[in-house]
Amino acid sequence: MKRRDGSVVQAIKARLNLVEVARRYVELRHTGGPRWMAPCPFHQETKPSFSINEEEGFFYCFGCQASGDIFDFYGRIHGLEFRETLEALAEEAGVSLEDDWKPDPKVQREQSFKRQCLRMYDVAREHFRRNLTIPAGQECRDYIARRQLSPEIVNSFELGWSLREWSALADALRRAGFAQADAAQAGLLSRNDAGRMFDRFRGRMIFPIKNLAGQVIAFGGRIIADEDQAKYINSSDSAIYKKGEHLYGLFQARRAMTQHKTAMLTEGYMDVLTLHQYGYNMACGALGTALTPEQVKRLGGFCSTVELLFDGDNPGRKAAMRACEMLLTRGMRCKVVLLPDGEDIDSLLHDQGKDAFEALRKSAPDGLDFCIDTLRTLYSPGDALEWSRNLLRQAGAGHADGQLLASRFLSRIASGLGIREEAIREGLSGDFYKGAAAAAPGAREARNPAPQRQVDAVHTSGDAPAKRDRAVMFFLVRYPHHFARLREAGAELVLASPWARELWAKMARHGAEPEQLLPNLSEREKEFWIRCRTGDVPPRDKELEELQDLLSGIESVTTRELGTSSMMAALRQTATSTDPAAGIELLRALQETLGRSNG
Template sequence: LCPFHQEKSPSFNVIPDKQIYHCFGCQAGGDVFRFLMTIEGLSFVEAVKELAAPVGLEVEERELTPAERKQLRARSTAFDVLEAAARQYEAWLWTGPAGAPAREYLERRELTAETIRAARLGYVPQGWSRLLDALHRDGFDASQVADVGLARPSDRGQGFYDFLRERVIIPIRDERGRVIAFGGRILEGDGPKYLNTPESQLYQKSHTLYGMDTARQAIQQKGRVVVVEGYFDVISLQQAGFGEAVATCGTALTADHLEKIRRLARDVVLVMDADEAGLRAAEKTLPMFIDAGISAWRVNLPGAKDPDELVRQEGSEAFERVLQEREPLFEWVVQRKLDAFGTSTMGRERALEEVVPLLAKVRDGTVTSRVARRAGIPEEIVLDRIRQHLRQARNPDGPPPEAAPAPGAPAWRPHVDATHLLWLLVHRYDEVADVLARVDPGLLDDHAPIRPVVARLLSGEPVAAMLPDLGEPVLQRTVQAVVARTKLYEPEEAVHAVLELLARMARPRIGARLASAKGDYERTVGRGEMEAALTTLQRTKALQHLEKDLDRAVRSDDVETLLGLLAQLTDPAPDTSGV
C-alpha cells in the first residue's frame, strides 16, 4: 500500500532497475532520496546523510571555517534553548494552580488534553524572569535565551526580563517538529492579544507554516492544503479532522510558503478574513499561485466566523460544507475587479487591463473564455489584448516564458501520444533511438514539456538522474508513470509504433497549413489574382499528397521516406503575407 495516501488496493510500485518508485493512485514518485525527503521532511543533504549512515558510508564535506563552526554551534545551542523552554512552558501549564487560568481558557476553547499535548501548548505565569531563572538552572545563560527572542534587555541597562509573560504559549515548529519560535496569547489585561518571538537564524516567517509538521500526512492523503490565519484555527481544525490545515505566522503567503506546499499538494484552499485587508491579501497571492502552478481556491465563512468558531459552534460538517462550496481564486479575483470598476464600457476596459497580465500568465483558452463572458467583452478582443501584452513583455532575445497552469483551471496534461513516445524511449531505446535522433525537435512543439525529456533520454541520461530537476510536477509524475508501466509495445512493434506516433504528431501541422492555404486561395480568388490562386491551389494539393505519403510510409515501415516527409514539415511554412 502507498505510504502517501489512503488506499484499499495496492497501487505503489518500486522499479529496482530504474531506481525509482511510483504510485498509480496519488502519482507520488521519485528516487530513494525523494522518498526519504517526503516521508521525513528532510533536505536533500540530510537525506543523503541519513541513507549513508546505516551502510557505513561517510558523506564527504569540506572543512568548516572557524566562523562556520561557530555558527553551527550557535544554531545547535538555539535548538537546545528553545526545546528546554518548550518543556518548561508545558510543565507550568499542567502542574499546580499556577497553570489553572490557562487550562480553563483552553477548556473553554473545547480543546482536549490529547490535542493540547500534541500541539505542546504551554503557559508562563506571572513574574519578570520566570523562564530566565528556570533555564539558568538548566545551564543556559541570559544571553543565550535572548538570542532566541525569549528575553529582552532591561530598560535600566542591567539584566534581562522574559519576553512572554502571563500568556498561553504556542510553540512554532519546523517541518521536522523542532521548536524554532513561540507565539503567546494573552489571557487578560492590557497588551497585544498575540505576541511572537522575533525572527532568528532558525525562524523566518516567510518560510514557516504553522502546523506543517503535523499536517504533512493529511495533506498527502487528501491532496490539498487548507490555509488559515490563526494558530488556534489550525489546532481546532486538526482536532476536528482537518489535519491538512496550516497557518502563516502573522504574515502574508509568500513564494517560499508555496514552494513548501507544492511538494505535497497541488490544491490550496484559502480561508482568510472577510475584511478588506484580508480580501486584498488574498487577491495579491494570485500571481504567486499561477507562477507556482498551484490551483488556488477561496471560501467564505458564514457570519464572519473564523474556522475555530465555526467547528466549535456548528461542527466539522459545517466546515466541510464550506470547503465544498469553494470558488476558484482566479475567477473570484476577476469578479472582484469587475465589481470595483463597474459595468460601464470604460469600467470593463479598466478591469480588463488589470486581468490581462494574469491571463497572459495562464494562457488557458477555457479561462479566457470564462473571463470574456463575465466581462461582457468579445473573446477575440480579450485574446488580442493578451497577444499585445505578451509582445510588450517578451524578451527580445527569446520567446516568453512558459506559463504555469491556472489556479482552478486544468494544468498541463500530456497527450497519450507523448506518453507513448516517452515509453518507447525508456523501454525500447535500442529500437527507436536512432529514428528519434533524426527528427527535428520542432515536431514536438505541441508537446513542448516533453521536449527536454526526449533530448536527455536520447543523450543516454538515466531516468533516475533527471527526475529531481524536471521542474513541472505533472511532467515528473508522467515520466514516473511511464517508467512504472512495463508493458505496452513488444520489441518487434517498436519501430512501427514510433513511425505511427510521429505521423500523428505531424498531422496538426499539415492541417494548419491546409487551413492557411484555403484562406489564401479564397482571398486571391476574391481579388481576381488567378496566378496567385493557382500557386496556392498547387500548395494545397502538395500538402494533401504529403499526408497520403505519410500514411503509406507508416504502413510499410519506411523509415527513410517518413523522415524525409517530416523534414518538409519542419521547414518554415511559405510566406503568404503578400498573397
C-alpha cells in the same frame, strides 16, 4: 562541499529507502516488481503518474517530469537546498558527515548553533508545558476551558503557558547550561533598554511551531486577559526559523493533507486548533503573515487543493485574492470560504456547529471565479486588467505547464470580466507567446516521448533520425553494459541529434554508474536517463531480443545512409568525368541499396 558521489551519499542511500521515505507524503501503490505508483506530490493531479523504481532508487513523474533520487525527492518536498537535505537525511540515517564532507569553519559554527537552538527550544517547550500543569498555570487552564479546547488537542499540539515572572524561562535555560546571549539570539529572550534580559513570551499562552521533522523551531504567544499589549506575538527570525517559510500545524496536518489531497489554510492559531478538534485535521495557519511563495511550495508538497478560510470584509477578500494568485499560478486548485461578518472559525464551529461550516464550504467559489468576482466589485477596470495580465505572466513563468495554464486562465478571465482576450494580450510581452507552441496538445509527448517500443523506432521512416536516436539512447541507458557492443556496431555514427551525441559522449566519458554519471548530466539529460530507468517502460525480460533488433536496425541504417552517402559522393565525382559507364554503374548500385533497405 564534496561532490554528490562521495561515500556519505552512498551510505545514506544504503540505509534509507526511497519508497519508505516517499510513502510518508504520498499513498504509494505497488504495481509489481520494483515499481510503485502514486499521484504526484509536486503538481496538481489525481491520477497516479508518479512512479518509483525501488530497485534503481529513482522517481519520475509523467505529468510534470519531476525526477531524481532520494535527495531530490526529500529536498523538493521540504523546499531545501542540497546541503540542508544532506544534513537532514544523514541525521535520519545515522551517518556522520565529518569523515566525508567537511564544511568550512563558518558553516560548522552555524550548524553547531542551529543544533544548540533546537535544544534550547526543546527545553523551552518542556518548561511551558510544565507551567500549564502547576498552580500558577490555572489562569491559562481556565482560558483553555473557556475556549472549549479538548485535552486531546492541548496534548497533540503541546500547548503551554509562559509564567508572568520576568525570568522563569531564562532561569530554566540557565539551569540547562545555556547562555542568555544565545537564548536572546535564538529569539527566546528579549533585552530591555537597560540591557536586562527577560522572557519574551511572559504571561502568554504558548503555541509551539514545528518543522516537518517535528522539532520545535518557534513559538506563538497569546495574551489571555484584557491587557494593553499585542494580542499575539511570534518568535523572531532565527538560525532555525524564517516566518515566511513555515505554517502552523503543518506537521500535525501533513498526513491528512496527503490522504485527502486538500489543505485548509486559515490565519489564526485558535482557528487551526478548533478545525482539528472538529475533525478537519488537514488545517494549518499562515502564522500571521500574508501567504508566501515558500509556504505555497510547502503546501504543494502535500496537496493539490487549498481551501482558503478568510474574513469576508474587504481586507479579507484582498488577502484571499493574493493567496489565490500564488496558488493558481503554481497550478494548484483553490476555493475561498468567506466567513460571515463578526465570525471566525472558532466561534462559527463552537456556536453554530459543523453543519453551518459545511454549508459555507459547499457554497465556496473556485479560486479564479472568486478573483474575477472580486475584480468586478472592488477593482477599477484598469486595475482589473493589469491584475489579469500579471496573473498570466506568473502562470506562464511559474509552472511546468505554464503556457497551457495561462491560456485557460485567459479564456475564463476574459469571459468573466467581459473583456476581449485581445485586449488582455496587448499588454503582454512577446516572451509570453514564445512557449505557446510548447503548450499545444501533444507538445509534451513530442518533448518527452513515451519510452515504449523504442527499439522498433530504429526501423521507421518519417522522423526516423529523431526516433532512432531515442531508441539507441533508451537501450543504452537501460543496458549500459552493452556500450562496447553498440559502439562496435556503429551506433554512435547513426546518432543525428546533438542531445543524443552529447549524452553518448558523457556516458563514454563518465561510465554508467549513477553516482559518477548523474552529477555530470544536464537536467534534461538526467530526466531522460531516470525516465528510461524508472518510467513506464517494458519489463527487462527480453534484453537479448531488444539488442538483436537494435543491432539489425543500426546495420540497416548504416547500409542505407552511410553507404548511400558514399555512393552519392562518388556520383558527384563521376559527373565531371569522361567515363559515363562508371556513373551508370554507381547509379544502379545506389538503386539496389535503396531497394534492399526499403524492402
